[in-house]
Amino acid sequence: GARIQEGSLSLMQMAKISSAPYDYQSNKKLFYVSILTSPTTGGVTASFGMLGDIIIAEPNAYI
Incomplete structure (x- = not known):
């Protein structure tokens, strides 16, 4: 399974991961x-x- 350490670096990485699908959707116009x-x-x-x-x-x- 996926495990993350709770800390500031993990939170910053989560923000990067969460923004990737948004960029994909808005730039490529795909779902x-x-x-x-x-x-x-x-x-x-x-x-x-x-x-x-x-x-x-x-x-x-x-x-």
């Missing part, structure tokens, strides 16, 4: 699809997992 599998927790969910235009998850997935 972003998030596919969430079990388990999807913590940093993945907080950063780019929930930013998709379309969000697909496994049935009964631990999110």
Whole structure:
């Protein structure tokens, strides 16, 4: 799974990761699809997992 250390560097990296799909969507005029599998927790969910235009998850997935 994805693990992040809670600190200022991690928060700055999360901001960079979260801005990447936005730049992709606005510059390329394409949509972003998030596919969430079990388990999807913590940093993945907080950063780019929930930013998709379309969000697909496994049935009964631990999110």
